[in-house]
Amino acid sequence: MEKYFLFALLAIFALWYLSYSATRLDRLHHRVETSWANLDGLLQRRAAVALEIAKSELADPASSLLLTAAAHQARDAQMQTRSQAESGLSGALGLLLNDGHLVAGFIEKDLLRELSELTDKIRVAISLHVDAVTRTQMVRQKPVFKIFRLAGTAPLPVTYEFEADVL
Amino acid sequence: MTLKKLRIGLVCPYGWDTPGGVQNHVRDLAEYLIAKGHYVSVLAPVIDEEAIPNYVTSAGKPISIPYNGAVARVLFGPIAFARVRQWISNGKFDLLHLHEPAIPSISLLACWAAEGPLVGTFHAAAKRQKAIFAIGPILEPVIEKLTARIAVSEAARSTLTEHLETDAVVVPNGIYADRYRDGEVRPQWSGNTLGFIGRYEEPRKGLSVLLEALPIIARFAPDVRVLVAGPGESKDVQDQIDPQLRHRFEFLGRISEKDKADFLSSVALYIAPNTGGESFGIILAEALAGGAAVVASDIPAFDSLLGNGEYGALFQSENPQDLAKVVIDLLREDEKRRALAQRGKAYAQRFDWDVVAEDIFSIYEMALVGSDGVTLSSENRAWNRFLGREGN
Numbered sequence: 001m002e003k004y005f006l007f008a009l010l011a012i013f014a015l016w017y018l019s020y021s022a023t024r025l026d027r028l029h030h031r032v033e034t035s036w037a038n039l040d041g042l043l044q045r046r047a048a049v050a051l052e053i054a055k056s057e058l059a060d061p062a063s064s065l066l067l068t069a070a071a072h073q074a075r076d077a078q079m080q081t082r083s084q085a086e087s088g089l090s091g092a093l094g095l096l097l098n099d100g101h102l103v104a105g106f107i108e109k110d111l112l113r114e115l116s117e118l119t120d121k122i123r124v125a126i127s128l129h130v131d132a133v134t135r136t137q138m139v140r141q142k143p144v145f146k147i148f149r150l151a152g153t154a155p156l157p158v159t160y161e162f163e164a165d166v167l
Numbered sequence: 168m169t170l171k172k173l174r175i176g177l178v179c180p181y182g183w184d185t186p187g188g189v190q191n192h193v194r195d196l197a198e199y200l201i202a203k204g205h206y207v208s209v210l211a212p213v214i215d216e217e218a219i220p221n222y223v224t225s226a227g228k229p230i231s232i233p234y235n236g237a238v239a240r241v242l243f244g245p246i247a248f249a250r251v252r253q254w255i256s257n258g259k260f261d262l263l264h265l266h267e268p269a270i271p272s273i274s275l276l277a278c279w280a281a282e283g284p285l286v287g288t289f290h291a292a293a294k295r296q297k298a299i300f301a302i303g304p305i306l307e308p309v310i311e312k313l314t315a316r317i318a319v320s321e322a323a324r325s326t327l328t329e330h331l332e333t334d335a336v337v338v339p340n341g342i343y344a345d346r347y348r349d350g351e352v353r354p355q356w357s358g359n360t361l362g363f364i365g366r367y368e369e370p371r372k373g374l375s376v377l378l379e380a381l382p383i384i385a386r387f388a389p390d391v392r393v394l395v396a397g398p399g400e401s402k403d404v405q406d407q408i409d410p411q412l413r414h415r416f417e418f419l420g421r422i423s424e425k426d427k428a429d430f431l432s433s434v435a436l437y438i439a440p441n442t443g444g445e446s447f448g449i450i451l452a453e454a455l456a457g458g459a460a461v462v463a464s465d466i467p468a469f470d471s472l473l474g475n476g477e478y479g480a481l482f483q484s485e486n487p488q489d490l491a492k493v494v495i496d497l498l499r500e501d502e503k504r505r506a507l508a509q510r511g512k513a514y515a516q517r518f519d520w521d522v523v524a525e526d527i528f529s530i531y532e533m534a535l536v537g538s539d540g541v542t543l544s545s546e547n548r549a550w551n552r553f554l555g556r557e558g559n
Binding site for chain 1: 282308311312314315316332333334336529530533536537538
């Protein structure tokens with residue numbers, strides 16, 4: 001009799017553990033999505049600011065062309081090419097801003113301030129997203145999650161190679 | 168930043184009315200956020216429930232447990248857990264900010280109980296412990312729930328990476344820099360004086376290193392005096408001091424904020440001989456903001472806070488000879504000392520709450536993306552959904 005009781009207890013625990021693990025993974029997947037949405041939004045805003053900078057007094061015609069092309073590429077990029085395109089935009093912005101020329105107007109200063117605020121935020125957003133992705137990948141490697149297919153049909157999140165120091 | 172006012176819940180693991188760095192940090196952050204118009208509630212263990220500000224909710228009386236080489240006054244257990252759950256469900260928070268969630272405390276309980284945007288700040292820096300292998304698997308899924316992790320220093324961040332294999336964003340502890348900006352120079356504290364602030368009875372604060380260095384320093388600077396401020400029984404410490412040097416010491420006891428600002432403006436050098444167990448070193452940030460030239464041991468937290476010696480001189484930790492050498496060098500050269508203090512003072516502005524709290528707030532904003540508030544986690548459990556018990 002006691003044996004059955006023990007078995008029942010074990011079974012209940014196992015069920016609880018599976019449910020708990022599924023919730024855990026579900027939460028992680030959710031976080032991958034939200035952190036990506038956040039990062040995506042910030043990157044879109046950066047591309048918009050870059051376009052404005054390209055149109056402003058800050059950029060000479062050549063850099064303006066380069067920047068406009070890079071910003072459009074970053075906006076239109078597919079998932080696979082996204083990180084490359086964003087790095088390209090970072091590079092183009094870097095080229096223009098590290099030139100060390102003086103900022104004249106009021107609007108230009110405003111633009112640059114916005115850009116630097118965005119850059120700070122993007123840096124944090126990247127680290128949050130990368131953390132969520134690596135966590136999820138790590139957890140999905142664990143035997144319990146593999147054997148019981150707790151991930152269901154959710155695709156394995158992809159790591160993006162964001163070069164944080166390029167920003 | 169945003170116009171939206173948030174409902175923020177802060178959880179402080181250590182007893183609210185016992186002195187400590189984490190408590191000060193939580194108090195200052197709470198008051199800053201309240202001043203910005205947000206609704207803030209702090210949950211903390213409290214000894215004397217009569218004497219708490221109205222934004223603090225008591226979770227019960229703290230108990231003392233030995234942890235990480237010191238006695239921590241924390242709280243846990245079923246009753247505390249019930250209170251944590253009640254606080255979360257009554258609070259209707261947009262976001263919870265848990266301090267030190269990796270130690271057995273109400274922060275960990277809150278992390279366990281809550282679902283939604285959770286931000287965790289890790290304060291402690293510790294050497295790798297064997298015990299972590301045992302508790303890691305239990306802690307891991309709980310810590311994983313944090314939407315964003317903050318470490319107060321590089322030392323705290325590497326502790327986190329080593330122990331729990333997760334990364335964190337570094338946001339330093341905050342100080343009210345303007346409180347220290349305009350200290351007055353008091354004649355009785357100026358001259359060839361070495362300042363020390365802290366609970367000097369604790370061995371890890373390293374006052375004994377300074378005691379050992381003093382005879383060497385006195386040989387070169389005959390009029391050197393040591394001013395020690397902070398709570399403690401000075402008698403025990405005084406007995407350790409060589410009788411010939413005893414007249415060089417002055418114990419000021421606990422000093423007020425105003426006195427502290429004056430103290431930091433007056434002393435020739437501020438000495439921080441801590442031997443370890445320090446994660447950030449808020450007192451160094453305050454000393455820099457107060458315009459003191461700082462000499463500190465080269466433990467990792469101080470080394471990174473002082474920019475590898477750029478904003479304050481470093482000496483080899485627990486080496487009195489090296490401390491004496493650095494002190495004598497700076498006492499001799501007024502110009503060098505003044506330049507060091509000036510660099511430090513400008514640098515300390517980055518620890519001002521205006522900067523630090525905005526950084527923390529922008530992490531809040533990121534954690535809030537795509538969420539609709541904090542709920543109790545059992546309401547969201549898969550089987551509750553399965554049974555049709557949808558949370559409210």
